[in-house]
Each structure stands twice: as structure tokens, then as C-alpha cells.
Amino acid sequence: MxxxxxxxxxxxxxxxxxxxxxxxxxxxxxxxxxxxxxxxxxxxxxxxxxxxxxxxxxxxxxxxxxxxxxxxxxxxxxxxxxxxxxxxxxxxxxxxxxxxxxxxxxxxxxxxxxxxxxxxxxxxxxxxxxGGVQVVSGISDLVLLNTTASEFHGFIKDRYTTLAETSDRILATAVNARWRHLGDEADWADSFDGVRDALVSAFVNTYSHSLQQTLLSMGTVVLSQRPEVAEVRLALPNKHHYLVDLAPFGLDNPGQVFQAGDRPYGLIEGTVSRDDAPPATADWYL
Structure with a gap:
């Protein structure tokens, strides 16, 4: 050997x-x-x-x-x-x-x-x-939250499932995004600001049935608005918020009081690319 x-x-x-x-x-x-x-x-x-x-x-x-x-x-x-x-x-x-x-x-x-x-x-x-030059920009720990306009239902249920379906939930995440540029020359400050704004805008304006759907929307808006970007990789932790049971205190809770969860958390990851973009010339990761 x-x-x-x-x-x-x-x-x-x-x-x-x-x-x-x-x-x-x-x-x-x-x-x-x-x-x-x-x-x-x-x-x-x-x-x-x-x-x-x-x-x-x-x-x-x-x-x-x-x-x-x-x-x-x-x-x-x-x-x-x-x-x-x-x-x-x-x-x-x-x-x-x-x-x-x-x-x-x-x-x-x-x-x-x-x-x-x-x-x-x-x-x-x-x-x-x-093989050339590759530039990847990114952003970490961009915390975003929608208090409504998010649902999660219709998922697989087995003997271990306890999660209730919901048609109205808080959706929160800490965005970790990386985006590969098509070249090595750009107005880097303008590009960064533009991608950040596109990510935020997509999160705000997407009615979400899943965090996966929001991820695709965020990547799609970036690529549609920033021609200098070849592909976007996103990691979105699902920062859970749990409705607190106030019934023991004789109180209702119509979606007003939540416990912010720490861990464990769901982690949604994905890549959104242009179909005609040249392949990466070096490894790059989230």
C-alpha cells in the first residue's frame, strides 16, 4: 500500500x-x-x-x-x-x-x-x-423577522411528529449568504449594498409557505437585480418562536406572546444560480 x-x-x-x-x-x-x-x-x-x-x-x-x-x-x-x-x-x-x-x-x-x-x-x-481569479462576497448574521405572512402546513406526519400545522407564524432567520461574482472587477461597495438590499426586500415581500420558498425567492431577486452575480448560496437557520400557553393564568394568547427559541433549530440551505453562468473555478463554501 x-x-x-x-x-x-x-x-x-x-x-x-x-x-x-x-x-x-x-x-x-x-x-x-x-x-x-x-x-x-x-x-x-x-x-x-x-x-x-x-x-x-x-x-x-x-x-x-x-x-x-x-x-x-x-x-x-x-x-x-x-x-x-x-x-x-x-x-x-x-x-x-x-x-x-x-x-x-x-x-x-x-x-x-x-x-x-x-x-x-x-x-x-x-x-x-x-485557472483565473474568483471573487465571492458575503454577509453573515443578518437577522430578519416577519411577524406574519408565513405558514407551515401539509408536511409529512409520522408517529414522532408533534408539530402542529399553522397558517400564521413568526418567520425569523439570521441570513448567512455568499455570492460568486462573474468577474473580478466591480463597484464592490455598490454591489454589496445592492445584494444586501435585494435579500432584505425578498424576505419582506415574500408570503412564505416554507423557509425553503423564501430562500429561493431571496436568491432569485438577487440574480434578477444584480447582473454581476453568478450564483448565491444561502444558509437560513429557522429561529423558532413558540406561542406561550397562558391558559393556566386565565389569559388567552391570540398570537401576541412568544418564547424565542435558541436551539435546536431548523437549518435550510440552498444554492440559486444562473443556468448560463460559468462554473466556479475554485471551491467556495458558506
Missing amino acids: AIVLGPNRYGKAETRLVRVVRDGDTHALADLNVSVSLAGDLTATHVTGDNSAVLPTDTMKNTVYAFAREHGVGEPEAFGLLLARHFVKTVGHVDTATVTIESYGWRRLGPHSFQRTGDLTRTATVTVHP
Whole structure:
């Protein structure tokens, strides 16, 4: 039996970067979490411990900070492209670089004062490899809720089913979405804002008979409004809200008092694509 080395990569994960732009008395703030991963001809370091083809991960961290100073940060997709192209160009045994960025929001309170918003996390994953360049943008923990316009009935029932059918329920989720771009050039800020708005609009305006139906509607609205997007992947946890039984207290409860469930929760996942979109050139995940 032969034992062989399979696919492998290495890098520096979660380099925390805060970049301040000082424009007179008015400052701007970028807050990022940057992860770098490199792959290529790295057999020697695994087999013999020969590190002559290995760029230290500490150097990757330093490059992130130096590029933030020399080039600025800008949009996360643009910063990721800059870094990934640099590593592929300058590290001889590396042919693939993936840069993943989480961007955290801050709301301006004054010329140099900010408040962390915490309402969502913007993401970007850029891969530069022999087959080309792939840019995937995303959003995490976008919490949305409809107090009505949602039903769930007609499902399979067996001896273990206790869930009652309902024609009026709260529908809530924390959207985790990733969308693959058709190219590597775009107005990244406008694209992100447009996709986010499309996701929210579809959730608000879809009368839902299932969260799966809402997922398809959200992906369809994104693709119909954003021509730069090839496909959308969505993971929607069903954040259950349970009607509280107030009968022991002599009270009715006409859909007004609920217990917000924590776990377990339903998890609905799916991909919505253009049928004529070119295939992905690198792996990408939710």
C-alpha cells in the first residue's frame, strides 16, 4: 500500500487589522479580520522538512499590515485581490492564494468617534490560481423577522411528529449568504449594498409557505437585480418562536406572546444560480 500526500495548504488565519484614515479632523475606520492561505508545490516541507519553498506565516501577517499602510484598505474584495495577487506573483512555489476577509461595521458618531454596529458581518473571499481569479462576497448574521405572512402546513406526519400545522407564524432567520461574482472587477461597495438590499426586500415581500420558498425567492431577486452575480448560496437557520400557553393564568394568547427559541433549530440551505453562468473555478463554501 502506497501512502501519498493529498491536497494541502497553509497560511496565517485571522490577522486583526484596524486601519484609520486621518483626513484632517474627520477620520475613517476600517476593521478587518484577514486570513491568508497558500497552496502549490509544497511536498518537500511535508516529506523532508525542507522549508526553502515556505513563506513564513508571520510574513503573511506582516504583509497584511504593510499593504494596509502602503495601499490602504478600501473595499474588502479589492484588498483581498491585492494581497492574493501579490502572494502568487512573489512566492515561487505557490500557484494558489486565497484571502478571506471579515469586515466589521462601525457607525459614525462624530469626526473621530464611532460605535460598533454589530448588526451584520460583511465577508469576501478572493482566490487567485492557475485557472483565473474568483471573487465571492458575503454577509453573515443578518437577522430578519416577519411577524406574519408565513405558514407551515401539509408536511409529512409520522408517529414522532408533534408539530402542529399553522397558517400564521413568526418567520425569523439570521441570513448567512455568499455570492460568486462573474468577474473580478466591480463597484464592490455598490454591489454589496445592492445584494444586501435585494435579500432584505425578498424576505419582506415574500408570503412564505416554507423557509425553503423564501430562500429561493431571496436568491432569485438577487440574480434578477444584480447582473454581476453568478450564483448565491444561502444558509437560513429557522429561529423558532413558540406561542406561550397562558391558559393556566386565565389569559388567552391570540398570537401576541412568544418564547424565542435558541436551539435546536431548523437549518435550510440552498444554492440559486444562473443556468448560463460559468462554473466556479475554485471551491467556495458558506
